[in-house]
Amino acid sequence: MTLVAGVLPLALLGALLGLDVVSFPQAMISRPLVASTLAGALVGDPARGLLVGVVLELFALEMLPFGASRYPEWGSASVVGGALYGAQPAGTGGALAISVFAALVTAAVGGWSMVQHRRLIARRATAMHGELTADTVTALQLWGLTSDFVRGGALTALVLALFLPLTHELLSVWTADAAVSHALVVALAGAVGGAAVWNVTHTFKGAPWLLLAGLALGACLLVAT
């Protein structure tokens, strides 16, 4: 399968999920838990897609899409992460670290591209609203949706076109133990996710104690199961 044929369906998925982040329908199919699993399924391994989705979801808990704040774009990023990790054979040392790194970089670039997209819409709105009709309102809405779709798809395609061959090259000279790579990635994600849960909940009365109780229960379950 050529690179183009492999990337095309993933770019389409990235476009759809990039659209879901803000523009339509915001049903959170763009969250890493779902988006990476879908990408993993598309390359033949939904379980590995979910695995990287869990890691990215822990990171994503930190940056919730409040109001007009700037935040990473997790839809396209999760497709990149799920596809890269799902495409590697099980037990490949370093695959998780590289896939998560590529996804986080995509999330950062995606967040930047969303800001540029919003500026572009503002310029177009200023130009179109001189003669305001239902048609101009609908046209601007459709233009915004279409350009966001293209943004997500192009971003996914570009990053995958770069990282699919790059991952192959990096893994061919990878020296660190697979378990060490896994442990580092998971510890980072756990730290970010844990801090995010604390930051979101600790101001509410009783929540810190419930978090502690949950951690104790979680520890018991770890030992018992």
Place this chain on the structure above:
Amino acid sequence: MTAPPRLPLRTRAAIFLRLFAVQGAWNYETMAGNGIAFAVEPALRLLPGGKGGEAYRSAMARQSGYFNSHPYLAGVAVGAIARAELSLEDPDRIDKFRAACCGPLGSVGDRLVWAGWLPACSLLALAAFGFGASPAGVALLFLGSYNAGHLALRLWGLRVGYRDGLRVAPALGAPLFRQGPAHMARAAALIGGVAIPLAIRGVIGPEHIRTPLGPLLSLPIVLAGSVLGAAALARLHGRAEGWRLAVVALALFILFSVVR
């Protein structure tokens, strides 16, 4: 002012569907203003003179101006605006209502959905992963639980907005909005405490738990590292973003692993 007409089912359905794209042209000038005009447009066709009439054109111009709210609660504003426009309310009152409801609809939605419902559903799905649920099961649990709340909020917003019109503000004082965020935060804290250790174990995989390759790789060490890292990041809250620090750490690790 006249009594508003009962909205035909087709009009209500069109408005509801358009609400899913209310942020389709979100920008830093008018924010969701264009989306509000887009969503309320099917109702404005019922104004005297119909589509293209003077009342219709004036209302469209009014509704495409600056507006911002939480997207799931935009239906409250759209319903109220539709009722007000069809009742031929004073345009000044409609403008004042638009300006006044941006803040409450934004902050209530942010607290309830982004800081409450979304993390709670996400952590629930992470817990399911930790308990060994299948990929489809995890994804469906998250999408099902999250969107049950999402769709209910959108439906409620449009219904109550059109029912109460410009007097919709008291509806935002409902117990769900006042106490809901606190309950959801407590639930998220409890679920998060259970979910994160289990999710960490799930990602590491059983082969590295019972027979660790070395002292550094055992699950307790990874968990302890996560807790210490989380404590450090919590102290830095607002001054550093953990995911950006992770990008730097991973870049250095990848570099180390390939040039060693």
